[in-house]
Amino acid sequence: MTTRIYVLLARKAATALVFRRGPTKNVLLLRWDLTEDTIQEGQWLRGHIYERRCDLSPSGEHLVYFAAKWRGKYPSFTAVSRPPFLTALALWEGMGAWGGGGTFSDERTLMINHRLVGKPDEGGLAPKMSASPFHAHSGKGEDFPIWDERLRRDGWTLKQWGGWSARSLSGVEADIAGERTKVWAKIDPPIIYRRVLEHATIEMRIHGLHETNGPWYALEHDVLDSRGNTIMSLGRADWADFDRRGDLLFAKSGRIYRATRHKNTLDDPRELFDLRARHFTQRPSPPWARQWLSKRP
Numbered sequence: 001m002t003t004r005i006y007v008l009l010a011r012k013a014a015t016a017l018v019f020r021r022g023p024t025k026n027v028l029l030l031r032w033d034l035t036e037d038t039i040q041e042g043q044w045l046r047g048h049i050y051e052r053r054c055d056l057s058p059s060g061e062h063l064v065y066f067a068a069k070w071r072g073k074y075p076s077f078t079a080v081s082r083p084p085f086l087t088a089l090a091l092w093e094g095m096g097a098w099g100g101g102g103t104f105s106d107e108r109t110l111m112i113n114h115r116l117v118g119k120p121d122e123g124g125l126a127p128k129m130s131a132s133p134f135h136a137h138s139g140k141g142e143d144f145p146i147w148d149e150r151l152r153r154d155g156w157t158l159k160q161w162g163g164w165s166a167r168s169l170s171g172v173e174a175d176i177a178g179e180r181t182k183v184w185a186k187i188d189p190p191i192i193y194r195r196v197l198e199h200a201t202i203e204m205r206i207h208g209l210h211e212t213n214g215p216w217y218a219l220e221h222d223v224l225d226s227r228g229n230t231i232m233s234l235g236r237a238d239w240a241d242f243d244r245r246g247d248l249l250f251a252k253s254g255r256i257y258r259a260t261r262h263k264n265t266l267d268d269p270r271e272l273f274d275l276r277a278r279h280f281t282q283r284p285s286p287p288w289a290r291q292w293l294s295k296r297p
Helices: 144-153
Strands: 004-009 015-021 026-033 038-046 063-068 076-081 090-093 102-106 109-112 130-133 156-160 164-176 179-196 201-211 217-224 230-235 239-242 248-252 255-259 270-274
Touching (some): 004 255, 063 102, 102 144, 144 156, 164 201, 164 217, 179 217, 230 248
Parallel strands (some): 109 130
Antiparallel strands (some): 004 015, 015 026, 026 038, 063 076, 164 179, 179 201
């Protein structure tokens, strides 16, 4: 079983939300305390959460997410919850997998990537909270409208848009971190994003979409110095970013790592969590996760 990990960092709190996927149609949410490096297991979803269309409020107290089960009353939907739980405080029905998801402009302002954003189909908004369409072309696009905006907001810069060089249902060969693999759509040259801090830069390169027997995004990460030289190759990492202290955080092969910053250097990475040995468990949300304004214990 392959375990994939994606992480959202709160902008104004030392907390993060971890999406742990595996097997493919099972996703677990976990809350990560970045100060103590402890982790709290939340709820599982039997379905697909589109992690790159999700966002945390600045405090980390609310999550907007896009999910699909492809059955039931709402085959796909955008919802707001109290992470690491999924109980919808507000829910909007999706239109397939096109569009969906959203971002928090601030703690009370929510932007939803649906064509029309009115009163939620289930639940309601907290007092003084508003929800509006995601810019002029709301309801269009897949991951990139939200993912790109969230990356730029959080300090990343698009350095190279790349080129869509080939597509084939049978797979196109691509070289990713020194490995030969096949992707449905090859991006050559790759899409490149960078997160630049004083002491180091993370470079994320997207080489293709829908890798055969692999993740949807065929990507790799490197850590560079101020001259652009590679000081740490993360290879086929699922995710990487800096926390508010400048520590390097990344996820790879079902594990999460931290490389602590010391002035203008980074320590060797150390493993924090191994999330591979997790199995689907039915877990109800606690009472505080079913209300907008209740205090987290």
